[in-house]
Amino acid sequence: MASDTQAAPAPKKKTGFVAQMLSGHSAVGLAVGALMYILCLSGTLMVFHEEFERWEQPQVPEFATVTPEAAGRAADAGLARASDVPHHFYIGVPTDGMPRLGISLDGEEGWYADADGTLGTPIHHPWAEFLEGLHYYLHLPTVLGLTVVGILGAMLVGLVISGLLAHPRIFRDAFAMRIRGNQQLAQADIHNRLSVWGAPFHLLVALTGAGIGLASVLSYFVANSYLDGDIEAFYEPVFGSDPAEDITPAPVFNITAALDNFRAEHGDLQPWYVIMHEPGTVGQSGYILARHPARLIYGENYYFGPDGTITGKLGHSDGPAGQQVVASAYTVHFGSFGGLPVKLIYGVLGLAISIVSATGVNIWLIKRREKGRAMPRLERAWAATIWGTPLALAVCFTLPTVTAVEGTLLNAIFWLVLLGLVSLSAVVTDRAAFARFLRSAAGLMIIFGVLVKWAAHFGAVNSPAAIGVNVVLLATAAVLLWQGWPVRRVQKPVPSAAE
Incomplete structure (x- = not known):
């Protein structure tokens, strides 16, 4: 006896141009x-x-802390190796996640140092x-x-x-x-x-x-449309700005004293980087990027003067809510x-x-x-x-x-x-x-x-x-x-x- 139900027809295959477009x-x-x-x-x-x-260069010495004097010696040795005035100069001091002392010239060339500030292995992280x-x-x-x-x-x-x-x-x-x-x-x-x-x-x-991602794209178009291509001006309300460039030679700011003064005034905070703009020039500036425990911000910038005196901060830790939110985005995104x-x-x-x-x-x-x-x-x-x-x-x-x-x-x-x-x-x-x-x-x-x-x-x-x-x-x-x-x-x- 024939069944009252019929099998559903097989779907028709698309051919020609339509099939190519679907594919x-x-x-x-x-x-x-x-x-x-x-x-x-x-x-x-x-x-x-x-x-x-740390896996890429496991031979580098690691230590939990470093003295301000050792950081200062590493900075002096690094600047002595610079062929020109670096636009930015970084001194990475030991932290829980990166217990190493390192210096970097414009993020391009750098060296790790031992606990007394002597430079050694070049920084080399091709995989990272x-x-x-x-x-x-x-x-x-x-x-x-x-x-x-x-x-x-x-x-x-x-x-x-x-x-x-x-x-x-x-x-x-x-x-x-x-x-x-x-x-x-x-x-x-x-x-x-x-x-x-x-x-x-x-x-x-x-x-x-x-x-x-999209903020970076927005900064590019806004800077080129309204700020004469100055992307730094777009980010200035949140991340601050560098002073006007003046490459007339001048003594380098006292990094050792800056770290000493910072630890005396903010012993509960963890220094992360000492960052200098145009070091050894009249237009130089410097700040200590420090992490705040129990805060999501990636850090706060503490500015220091020529003699290492702490002169103020940027405001990531207590500035406008929007600034604090933006300063927390990277930390939240990467779980740092x-x-x-x-x-x-x-x-x-x-x-x-x-x-x-x-x-x-x-x-x-x-x-x-x-x-x-x-x-x-x-x-x-x-x-x-x-x-x-x-x-x-x-x-x-x-x-x-x-x-x-x-x-x-x-x-x-x-x-x-x-x-x-x-x-x-x-x-x-x-x-x-x-x-x-x-x-x-x-x-x-x-x-x-x-x-x-x-x-x-x-x-x-x-x-x-x-x-x-x-x-x-x-x-x-x-x-x-x-x-x-x-x-x-x-x-x-x-x-x-x-x-």
Whole structure:
């Protein structure tokens, strides 16, 4: 007997120009998702930029405090090495996160010093600088990069809010996890649960990231439209300004006395940097950037005069509310308050938002496949992006140790590796096996990078942070290798798009 119900007709396939446009539209969407994922993952790593800097040069002496006299000697030695008057001169004094004494000329050339102020190892952080350029600018030219990153941050704000509003039961089902069986449900539950648990963090990080990126873009256009291109004038109400330039030679301000006076007047605060503008000239100025315990501001500027007398402060700690909010944006965005415990929390939550970014695209690809509109080429490209990014990152933190590759070339290698893997995905036939290969390759590359770094500094490791970073990297490698182990499981109804 014939059935009263008829099978639903299969969806018609688009052909010709329409199909090409739909494919191009989907590819653009996937590219935006890939940039969002890279931004989230690199931001998670950026939380630990101080630890990475200590890992890159583990042989540098570390100490909790330094005397003002030692800081003064390091400053004098650094200025003596300058071929010209530096526009800005930085003396980094030991802090909890960076227990090292270092000096830098315009942020370009610098040296670490030992506890008595004698200069030693040149400052060299190619991996940390690579990571900073990736997260701040996606390695694009400054204004363009900030624009793209700011837009992605604004999009993330919209995604967080719309995602919460689009799921009325999302809080009631906050602990529902169906990770076995149907992969669409598993991906959706992982996506929704991590979104709910981390919603306040995700929103806060997205808002501050969008604000930092778009404010920088706004400053560029306002400065060029109304301030004769003077970007510093745009930021002056919040960050202050340098005095008029006068390079007539003059004695350098007394840095030793400035630190002595600061500690006598503000013993409860932690000096972070001594920063001088045009040192050794009539137009020089200087201030001590100090951290305030139990405050979210990144620090307060305490100005000092020629004899080291503290003459005033900028106002980040007690100025207008807007100024205090702006001064807190960087600290909140990167979790640089509360020490290592807060960083670890940010690391976990940052990893969660990276997974949310990945599973969001997974769900979209799986739904297309279930509706008979599968896009296997894009599924393979997405798998290459998800697992190729850790592999490309591992290549880039290994290369500076074994070669002289750094700077723009290192940036290019990251994108070339990732582009090459995405291109390779177009010719592979087994998406799951390809994903497992990439996970295993990333794990092996991380182990190789750790071993190379250990061999390069064998017997000369003075930084506990370097040891901690190695432990975390090896643990990450173990997880990736375990995930990449070629064990055949029971066939699942619908495999994950990025499996």
